[in-house]
Amino acid sequence: MKEYSLTNLRELEAEAIHIIREVAAEFENPVMLYSIGKDSSVMVRLAEKAFYPGKVPFPLMHIDSKWKFREMIEFRDNYAKEKGWDLIVHYNKKGFESGIGPFSHGSKVHTDVMKTQALLEGLSKYKFDAAFGGARRDEEKSRAKERIFSFRDKFHQWDPKNQRPELWNIYNARVHKGESIRVFPLSNWTELDIWQYIRLEEIPIVPLYFSKERPIVEMDGNLIMADDDRMPKELVEKAQMRKVRFRTLGCYPLTGAVESEADTIEKIVEEMMTVTVSERTTRVIDFDQEASMEQKKREGYF
Amino acid sequence: MTTLTNNLDIRAFLDQDQKKDLLRLLTAGSVDDGKSTLIGRLMFDSKMIYEDQLAALERDSKRVGHAGEDIDYALLLDGLKAEREQGITIDVAYRYFSTAKRKFIIADTPGHEQYTRNMITGGSTANLAIILIDATKGVITQTRRHTFLVSLLGIKHVVLAVNKMDLVDFSQKIFDDICSDYKKFVTQLDIPDVNFIPLSALKGDNVVELSPKMPWYHGKSMLEFLEAVHVSSDRNYDDFRFPVQYVLRPDRDFRGFAGQVASGIVKPGDSIMALPSRKTSKVKAIPGYDGDQEQAFPPQSVTLVLEDEIDISRGEMLVNPDNLPRMERHFEAMLVWMDEEPMDISTQFFLKQTTNTTRARIDMIRHKVDVNTLEKSEVKNLTLNEIGRAVLTTAKPLFFDPYKKNKNTGSFVLIHPVTNNTVAVGMILDKLDSKNLPSRITDVEKETIRKGKSLISAESREKRFNQKGMTLWFTGLHGSGKNELAFSLEKKLFDDGATVVLLDGSSVRPGLSRELDFSPADRAENLRRVAHICKILNDQGIITICSFISRNNSIRGQVSEIIGQDKFHLFFMDASLEYCRNNKPELYKKADKGETENLPGADLEFEKPAHANLVFNPEENELNLDRISDYLEKNKIFPLK
Numbered sequence: 001m002k003e004y005s006l007t008n009l010r011e012l013e014a015e016a017i018h019i020i021r022e023v024a025a026e027f028e029n030p031v032m033l034y035s036i037g038k039d040s041s042v043m044v045r046l047a048e049k050a051f052y053p054g055k056v057p058f059p060l061m062h063i064d065s066k067w068k069f070r071e072m073i074e075f076r077d078n079y080a081k082e083k084g085w086d087l088i089v090h091y092n093k094k095g096f097e098s099g100i101g102p103f104s105h106g107s108k109v110h111t112d113v114m115k116t117q118a119l120l121e122g123l124s125k126y127k128f129d130a131a132f133g134g135a136r137r138d139e140e141k142s143r144a145k146e147r148i149f150s151f152r153d154k155f156h157q158w159d160p161k162n163q164r165p166e167l168w169n170i171y172n173a174r175v176h177k178g179e180s181i182r183v184f185p186l187s188n189w190t191e192l193d194i195w196q197y198i199r200l201e202e203i204p205i206v207p208l209y210f211s212k213e214r215p216i217v218e219m220d221g222n223l224i225m226a227d228d229d230r231m232p233k234e235l236v237e238k239a240q241m242r243k244v245r246f247r248t249l250g251c252y253p254l255t256g257a258v259e260s261e262a263d264t265i266e267k268i269v270e271e272m273m274t275v276t277v278s279e280r281t282t283r284v285i286d287f288d289q290e291a292s293m294e295q296k297k298r299e300g301y302f
Numbered sequence: 303m304t305t306l307t308n309n310l311d312i313r314a315f316l317d318q319d320q321k322k323d324l325l326r327l328l329t330a331g332s333v334d335d336g337k338s339t340l341i342g343r344l345m346f347d348s349k350m351i352y353e354d355q356l357a358a359l360e361r362d363s364k365r366v367g368h369a370g371e372d373i374d375y376a377l378l379l380d381g382l383k384a385e386r387e388q389g390i391t392i393d394v395a396y397r398y399f400s401t402a403k404r405k406f407i408i409a410d411t412p413g414h415e416q417y418t419r420n421m422i423t424g425g426s427t428a429n430l431a432i433i434l435i436d437a438t439k440g441v442i443t444q445t446r447r448h449t450f451l452v453s454l455l456g457i458k459h460v461v462l463a464v465n466k467m468d469l470v471d472f473s474q475k476i477f478d479d480i481c482s483d484y485k486k487f488v489t490q491l492d493i494p495d496v497n498f499i500p501l502s503a504l505k506g507d508n509v510v511e512l513s514p515k516m517p518w519y520h521g522k523s524m525l526e527f528l529e530a531v532h533v534s535s536d537r538n539y540d541d542f543r544f545p546v547q548y549v550l551r552p553d554r555d556f557r558g559f560a561g562q563v564a565s566g567i568v569k570p571g572d573s574i575m576a577l578p579s580r581k582t583s584k585v586k587a588i589p590g591y592d593g594d595q596e597q598a599f600p601p602q603s604v605t606l607v608l609e610d611e612i613d614i615s616r617g618e619m620l621v622n623p624d625n626l627p628r629m630e631r632h633f634e635a636m637l638v639w640m641d642e643e644p645m646d647i648s649t650q651f652f653l654k655q656t657t658n659t660t661r662a663r664i665d666m667i668r669h670k671v672d673v674n675t676l677e678k679s680e681v682k683n684l685t686l687n688e689i690g691r692a693v694l695t696t697a698k699p700l701f702f703d704p705y706k707k708n709k710n711t712g713s714f715v716l717i718h719p720v721t722n723n724t725v726a727v728g729m730i731l732d733k734l735d736s737k738n739l740p741s742r743i744t745d746v747e748k749e750t751i752r753k754g755k756s757l758i759s760a761e762s763r764e765k766r767f768n769q770k771g772m773t774l775w776f777t778g779l780h781g782s783g784k785n786e787l788a789f790s791l792e793k794k795l796f797d798d799g800a801t802v803v804l805l806d807g808s809s810v811r812p813g814l815s816r817e818l819d820f821s822p823a824d825r826a827e828n829l830r831r832v833a834h835i836c837k838i839l840n841d842q843g844i845i846t847i848c849s850f851i852s853r854n855n856s857i858r859g860q861v862s863e864i865i866g867q868d869k870f871h872l873f874f875m876d877a878s879l880e881y882c883r884n885n886k887p888e889l890y891k892k893a894d895k896g897e898t899e900n901l902p903g904a905d906l907e908f909e910k911p912a913h914a915n916l917v918f919n920p921e922e923n924e925l926n927l928d929r930i931s932d933y934l935e936k937n938k939i940f941p942l943k
Contacts, residue, residue, distance in 0.1 A: 004534065004537075004539055004567065004599045005323060005534035006323070006324075006601070006602065007320060007321055007322065007323055007324075008322055008323055008324040008404075008405040009320060010602075011323070011324045011601065012324070013603075014562060014601050014602050014603040015601070015603075017562075017603035018547070018562045018601075018603045021547050021548045021560055021561075021603070022547065022657075024548060025547060025548045025616055025657070048591065049590070049591040049592075050560070050603070051548075051550060051560075052589070052590060052591040052605070053550075053552055053556060053558075053589065054550045054551070054552035054556075055552065137396045137398070138397075138398040144395045144396050144397065145394065145395045145396075164723060164724045165419055165422070165423045165640045165715075165724045165727065166423060166724070167422065167423055167426035167427075167713065167715060167727050168426045168427060168709065168710070168713045169427075169562065169601075169710070170654050170655070170656075170713065170714065170715050172654070172715060172717055172722070172723075172724045174652065174717055174722040175722060176722065187396070188396070188398075188407055190398045190400070190405070192319075192400065193405070196316065196319065196320055199316065200320060266312045266313055266316060267312070269312065269316060270312040
């Protein structure tokens with residue numbers, strides 16, 4: 001029977017492809033949210049596999065908070081062009097024009113306006129009835145309880161106490177007008193699975209994940225990179241070159257680096273398996289309040 | 303066992319790690335059984351709990367922890383804020399951990415009765431179930447409930463984890479007694495592989511490593527067991543079933559059928575049949591992003607290209623032509639009701655099975671099963687967390703195998719057409735043939751529809767027509783002569799001045815019921831429509847004469863309910879089967895040869911009416927007509943004057 005058993009990665013791959021195809025078949029207007037991060041990169045690869053030799057039959061959408069690392073945007077534009085993706089870039093125009101940013105308004109306001117509101121605005125603007133996200137259940141406690149097809153009411157809200165039962169590989173895709181489903185094909189993947197898959201499939205990722213000398217400012221114990229001149233001068237002046245990498249990617253003023261020598265996937269995994277800090281702790285936004293991610297999810301953030 | 307040493311070659315480690323397989327498991331037990339503690343320890347000891355989570359945990363423990371000064375492993379697991387404050391987990395939560403041999407996905411579900419639906423949700427994809435027992439309490443009602451649900455879901459491996467052995471002095475006798483109690487119960491259920499492990503989750507005995515405190519135990523520790531249990535052969539590799547999920551047509555030259563292999567193995571060159579069209583072809587290739595595959599097996603998601611161009615769309619199924627699934631619209635299933643709103647049997651649900659969605663109705667609940675005692679009882683409908691054996695009819699045929707044989711083609715969900723909630727889940731049974739299942743005429747008074755008020759009174763109609771609008775319903779076998787009598791009656795009444803309408807198969811089948819077949823379910827639907835026509839006509843003062851086999855008391859009873867018992871007059875043409883066969887041999891001969899099916903008297907049972915208003919002998923047509931005339935006059939149906 002050994003011949004007919006799948007490895008963990010191939011079983012996860014089969015499950016994710018099934019989920020992605022199911023959405024393409026059952027929804028009128030799905031979109032894949034692309035965050036430029038490593039999980040997104042895996043998710044997009046799975047979508048490409050699901051419809052090979054055809055093209056992915058739905059667009060990708062990046063919610064640009066306008067404060068992403070420059071290398072992320074560069075990577076996004078090059079890769080999308082090379083692959084011929086149908087990529088939508090959406091940002092909160094009002095928020096941008098009124099100058100909302102993490103340095104001036106703090107992480108809470110910035111995240112709310114430039115991420116959560118921007119996302120909801122983007123979803124409403126194009127009337128998407130399903131949106132893929134790359135979230136994993138092992139990332140964070142409230143996600144552990146969320147379904148793969150996660151129902152959102154017309155205000156994009158998640159109700160953890162009122163989730164649809166989800167059994168076998170049968171997904172309920174029925175929604176009324178204005179309601180939608182967030183779909184998480186990577187729900188059952190762990191961080192290690194993601195890295196293993198990137199290694200196995202040779203999936204390109206943003207270089208920020210690999211260790212390099214970067215200009216770093218220490219802010220409240222977080223190692224923040226001086227990525228552009230919007231960082232206040234008095235902070236930039238304190239910047240020092242340090243060998244760091246990023247375990248997650250987001251808005252540069254809100255994403256802490258870790259000191260690391262890991263410049264290959266193998267070294268990253270080695271570091272990960274022995275490291276003492278879990279992944280999301282380098283995202284400043286999670287520490288705003290107790291159970292903050294659950295709160296954000298209820299409000300419509302992933 | 304799972305510790306990574308720093309000098310281990312990371313490349314070799316990753317290459318090895320990439321090859322490990324996946325075990326999905328369900329844990330069942332209540333908060334008090336120490337389930338969360340067991341899971342916490344399994345995860346902790348396999349080094350997947352990062353230190354900062356531990357640090358956060360210590361902080362949380364001080365505030366709401368329940369384990370005194372010790373680290374509360376359970377707190378690692380209870381995620382949502384509200385639940386943390388209540389001190390219970392309320393939904394399915396998924397946990398992940400890994401050893402060098404396997405990756406594990408735990409569906410952690412609560413033990414409280416109210417949340418049966420969550421255990422069903424969490425367990426649907428599990429290969430194995432850990433059922434927690436408190437050694438100080440032994441086998442309790444909850445244990446039985448969990449075990450029943452596990453067997454209902456078709457989980458083939460069970461581990462009974464007898465926890466809190468530290469509180470019973472690691473007593474072998476207590477452990478043995480619990481095991482023998484459990485064995486007595488579990489033999490009633492269909493679980494092929496049952497195992498027993500004594501442990502203490504709190505102290506860590508027999509969780510990861512064998513404990514010196516229980517030298518009498520010679521089995522594996524929990525983690526060793528989970529790493530070793532063989533599950534890949536649990537899948538069905540015999541019956542090739544490929545539900546078509548998505549048709550790929552990137553250009554004119556390529557047409558691929560994308561889907562996940564539900565069961566069986568397929569290779570290029572294999573013959574396949576497409577259902578429901580029954581068109582056959584061969585598999586040309588299994589192309590993919592990483593090149594062509596030599597074979598595909600469950601649960602791979604692949605794309606099949608066929609030799610011939612056959613029109614196939616989503617919801618259809620490719621199968622092995624020598625090994626077909628069942629194709630029915632009428633079947634039985636175990637239903638678990640998952641919705642807060644109780645089942646309303648008049649609802650036309652959406653049923654989703656594999657990639658196929660169709661309308662479905664519930665004909666009846668045969669019985670409800672009490673999850674605690676396994677006792678069966680008669681009920682009309684199901685409410686939240688109730689489980690029953692139900693008969694269903696779908697609008698389109700389903701291609702299925704019994705759940706026991708094939709989880710992927712034997713499972714379905716019911717979706718409410720208005721709320722869109724997943725209200726029930728089902729596991730298809732094959733205990734009875736479709737034709738022997740009871741059918742239901744779906745009919746419920748729609749009180750919300752306001753009746754139009756006619757300006758003509760019933761009395762005026764009676765006066766005008768000199769008759770009462772009633773239904774004269776002829777039942778009897780095919781070839782019994784009921785039609786002949788019905789037509790003679792129509793002529794006689796017409797000649798005598800009555801206003802009559804005759805309905806029989808030849809008048810309703812070609813138009814009104816043209817999409818229906820002769821299965822019991824569709825026969826019932828056909829009669830429902832006829833009954834409603836009768837009701838309308840009777841209300842307008844017109845006499846209806848109906849000639850339909852209407853094969854059993856249940857169906858005739860349902861028809862009379864619709865028409866109104868006071869307006870329904872049942873006439874039975876009591877001819878012997880032999881008489882019928884001689885009279886109309888063609889159809890019976892076809893049935894004998896198996897060329898036709900669902901013929902009452904042949905392969906379907908015909909039940910004589912218990913209370914017919916008149917019973918006739920077919921050879922006495924003249925006399926029969928007179929008897930009906932007398933009956934109509936005596937009962938003041940026609941003529942009134």
